[in-house]
Amino acid sequence: MSAPARETHGTAWAEDAAAFQTGAGRRVAPWIADFRKLGLDGFRELGFPAPKQEDWRFTNIAPIAGARFPFAASPGPGVSSASLAPFLFDSPDWTRLVFADGHFVSSLSSIGEWDGADIQSLADIMPSGHPVAERHIGQCVPTGTNGFTALNAACLNDGVYINVGEGETVKKPVLLVYLAVRDEPFAAHPRNLIIVGDHAQLTVVELFVSLTGGAHFTNALTEISAGRRSVVDYYRIQQESPLAYHVSSVGVRQEELSSFSSASINLGGALTRNNLSVELAGEACTTVMNGLSIVDGDRHVDNQTALDHASPRCESEELYKAIVDDRARSVFNGKIYVRPGAQKTDAKQTNRNLLLSKNATVDTKPQLEIFADDVKCTHGATVGQLDENQLFYLRSRAMDEQTASQLLTYGFANDIIERISLEPVRAYLHRAQSSALHTAAAIGDLQ
Amino acid sequence: MEPILRIRNLHAEVEGKEILKGVDLIVNPGEVHAIMGPNGSGKSTLAQVLAGHPAFTVTEGSIIYKGQDIQETAPEDRARDGIFLAFQYPIEIPGVSNSTFLRTGLNEVRKRRGLPELDAFDFVELVKQKAAMVQMDQSLIDRPVNEGFSGGEKKRNEIFQMAMLEPSLGILDETDSGLDIDALRIVSDGVNQLRSPDRAFVLVTHYQRLLTYIVPDFVHVLFDGRIVKSGGKDLALHLEEYGYDAIKQEADAANGVSN
Numbered sequence: 127m128s129a130p131a132r133e134t135h136g137t138a139w140a141e142d143a144a145a146f147q148t149g150a151g152r153r154v155a156p157w158i159a160d161f162r163k164l165g166l167d168g169f170r171e172l173g174f175p176a177p178k179q180e181d182w183r184f185t186n187i188a189p190i191a192g193a194r195f196p197f198a199a200s201p202g203p204g205v206s207s208a209s210l211a212p213f214l215f216d217s218p219d220w221t222r223l224v225f226a227d228g229h230f231v232s233s234l235s236s237i238g239e240w241d242g243a244d245i246q247s248l249a250d251i252m253p254s255g256h257p258v259a260e261r262h263i264g265q266c267v268p269t270g271t272n273g274f275t276a277l278n279a280a281c282l283n284d285g286v287y288i289n290v291g292e293g294e295t296v297k298k299p300v301l302l303v304y305l306a307v308r309d310e311p312f313a314a315h316p317r318n319l320i321i322v323g324d325h326a327q328l329t330v331v332e333l334f335v336s337l338t339g340g341a342h343f344t345n346a347l348t349e350i351s352a353g354r355r356s357v358v359d360y361y362r363i364q365q366e367s368p369l370a371y372h373v374s375s376v377g378v379r380q381e382e383l384s385s386f387s388s389a390s391i392n393l394g395g396a397l398t399r400n401n402l403s404v405e406l407a408g409e410a411c412t413t414v415m416n417g418l419s420i421v422d423g424d425r426h427v428d429n430q431t432a433l434d435h436a437s438p439r440c441e442s443e444e445l446y447k448a449i450v451d452d453r454a455r456s457v458f459n460g461k462i463y464v465r466p467g468a469q470k471t472d473a474k475q476t477n478r479n480l481l482l483s484k485n486a487t488v489d490t491k492p493q494l495e496i497f498a499d500d501v502k503c504t505h506g507a508t509v510g511q512l513d514e515n516q517l518f519y520l521r522s523r524a525m526d527e528q529t530a531s532q533l534l535t536y537g538f539a540n541d542i543i544e545r546i547s548l549e550p551v552r553a554y555l556h557r558a559q560s561s562a563l564h565t566a567a568a569i570g571d572l573q
Numbered sequence: 574m575e576p577i578l579r580i581r582n583l584h585a586e587v588e589g590k591e592i593l594k595g596v597d598l599i600v601n602p603g604e605v606h607a608i609m610g611p612n613g614s615g616k617s618t619l620a621q622v623l624a625g626h627p628a629f630t631v632t633e634g635s636i637i638y639k640g641q642d643i644q645e646t647a648p649e650d651r652a653r654d655g656i657f658l659a660f661q662y663p664i665e666i667p668g669v670s671n672s673t674f675l676r677t678g679l680n681e682v683r684k685r686r687g688l689p690e691l692d693a694f695d696f697v698e699l700v701k702q703k704a705a706m707v708q709m710d711q712s713l714i715d716r717p718v719n720e721g722f723s724g725g726e727k728k729r730n731e732i733f734q735m736a737m738l739e740p741s742l743g744i745l746d747e748t749d750s751g752l753d754i755d756a757l758r759i760v761s762d763g764v765n766q767l768r769s770p771d772r773a774f775v776l777v778t779h780y781q782r783l784l785t786y787i788v789p790d791f792v793h794v795l796f797d798g799r800i801v802k803s804g805g806k807d808l809a810l811h812l813e814e815y816g817y818d819a820i821k822q823e824a825d826a827a828n829g830v831s832n
């Protein structure tokens with residue numbers, strides 16, 4: 127067998143990660159050092175995913191593998207509360223943790239009094255032993271899943287640790303803002319470890335934004351462990367620069383009767399790849415997975431979801447939508463496994479794509495593997511242009527063709543946004559999607 | 574007096590298939606015309622052609638609205654000039670609230686009429702007033718257009734929109750189908766309130782019942798793409814009793830079809 131191509135193998139990335147591990151500024155406890163080493167060994171073995179791997183067939187990550195994004199040793203210059211202001215959802219009272227170029231910035235963050243949860247930057251818990259974090263890290267997203275998850279572990283530097291106590295309800299949403307600040311190319315590998323106890327409730331909003339239009343690489347990873355009867359709402363908004371590379375790996379494990387609801391909104395990035403996997407480990411869980419991507423130019427977005435119905439009587443509903451313009455490409459792959467014994471599973475998956483240009487591309491693939499007999503699983507995928515009858519309906523109500531098209535396109539996306547229960551997030555996304563779609567202000571203002 | 578609508582020898586086709594085969598109709602201000610006819614005879618086609626649906630091609634004849642030939646007029650301009658079509662099957666628009674939809678359209682219509690845009694406050698007031706007219710639940714205003722509406726709610730929403738846009742010519746395509754008895758009365762009351770000497774209505778219906786609430790000046794029977802019989806409101810009663818058989822035979826005889 128021939129050796130993998132150099133850029134796929136990521137030798138230079140491994141060297142950088144090794145240099146980071148030996149040179150990293152702050153001292154870390156042995157469990158962190160061991161975890162990083164596990165990541166580096168994994169990455170050396172796995173390299174970056176190759177296009178011949180089934181799950182990476184449509185997304186060529188050579189531009190990442192072949193580039194060199196150095197680790198940013200400190201937050202970039204000039205980040206201030208003024209630059210942060212547009213990204214706070216007009217909700218200054220929310221708990222927030224702000225990261226600049228991958229580093230926690232405590233002066234911009236606001237972690238209030240104990241509100242039912244232990245919330246800290248991951249860097250803050252790294253200098254000493256931490257049995258809970260140690261037990262959970264790498265559980266929901268195994269380090270050896272692929273080269274990106276291994277690299278994230280190898281470069282473990284910062285992120286968020288949230289532990290919601292049993293029966294606690296964290297009343298205000300926890301907002302995590304990841305700012306790309308510096309102009310020069312850099313890589314950040316934020317990692318979040320979220321543990322929600324039995325009967326506990328938590329809402330987390332992750333927001334990724336670039337303050338400049340430069341190229342950078344985000345390799346984010348979030349692990350969420352949802353205890354029995356817990357309720358977790360998880361929103362993820364990616365608005366990085368049109369030159370940014372963004373890879374995310376989110377893993378969720380749900381215990382009995384828990385409810386997990388997510389929305390993944392992708393408005394930025396040159397190349398975006400999101401992996402979301404949810405394991406329904408306990409019985410009678412509910413899972414909602416919504417997604418919206420808006421891509422134009424030569425941009426590329428790839429959403430891979432995997433839902434593991436490992437227990438009986440769980441319900442899942444998944445709706446991913448994409449609006450694809452110019453020469454952009456959107457990929458969707460939705461896996462649903464129904465394990466033997468997972469009877470009374472009720473799974474529904476829908477993927478809808480709106481093509482605004484004849485040069486835009488969509489690849490959509492449902493992948494259902496069902497090993498139980500008493501289950502209800504439905505899936506559907508559509509790829510199409512604006513509907514002629516809808517257009518006519520709007521025009522018959524006095525809207526010109528362009529306004530009608532814009533309103534329909536807006537509505538196509540808004541359908542996902544309206545499913546978000548947090549009003550400030552909806553308001554923020556109404557504005558964000560208007561600008562992503564270049565919608566006339568008159569339409570955006572009406573919402 | 575200038576008719577609001579004058580249709581002459583109108584032929585229209587869709588996907589190469591001729592549906593309208595020479596329709597003639599004159600509608601004067603203040604009048605209500607009912608169009609009846611068997612399934613598939615072309616009633617909705619006529620309604621959609623009047624509203625300007627691009628899927629239909631007019632191959633012959635003319636549509637004169639307020640003295641202007643509107644064949645080349647875009648649907649939105651027809652709407653701004655006062656033509657309103659209440660759809661037989663109202664369309665669902667996910668993600669767009671009923672109020673956004675209506676406010677955008679209403680402001681276009683107002684612009685054409687030389688009126689200023691309504692601000693949010695005045696819009697809400699107008700919505701309240703018009704929704705009350707058709708007893709439409711306020712909660713439907715903030716929901717996505719027609720999505721998840723019951724059949725009756727969709728029809729009511731059409732009449733509500735018509736009340737908001739105050740057209741000169743209201744074309745109601747089977748608005749009565751799917752309405753319960755109370756809703757039929759309420760919707761009819763709404764239409765009757767909109768009746769005025771300078772406004773006209775064309776009602777497509779299968780049922781005489783609607784015409785006891787909204788009493789028409791004329792009743793026409795559309796059969797195989799032509800109006801084959803016209804009369805007063807009694808014609809509807811006659812049809813209710815005897816069906817279309819006699820008319821079909823007359824029409825076939827006139828066309829030289831034997832059976």
Ligand SMILES: Nc1ncnc2c1ncn2[C@@H]1O[C@H](COP(=O)(O)OP(=O)(O)OP(=O)(O)O)[C@@H](O)[C@H]1O
Pocket residue numbers: 587588590592610611612613614615616617618619628661
């Ligand atoms: N878009 C289309 N493509 C092909 N055929 C069409 C289309 N629209 C209408 N037709 C055909 O034109 C004919 C007339 O249809 P239309 O909807 O006008 O009938 P209608 O009189 O309104 O019937 P109903 O009473 O059932 O509503 C039918 O045979 C129908 O199948």
Ligand SMILES: [Mg+2]
Pocket residue numbers: 616617618661746747
């Ligand atoms: Mg019809």
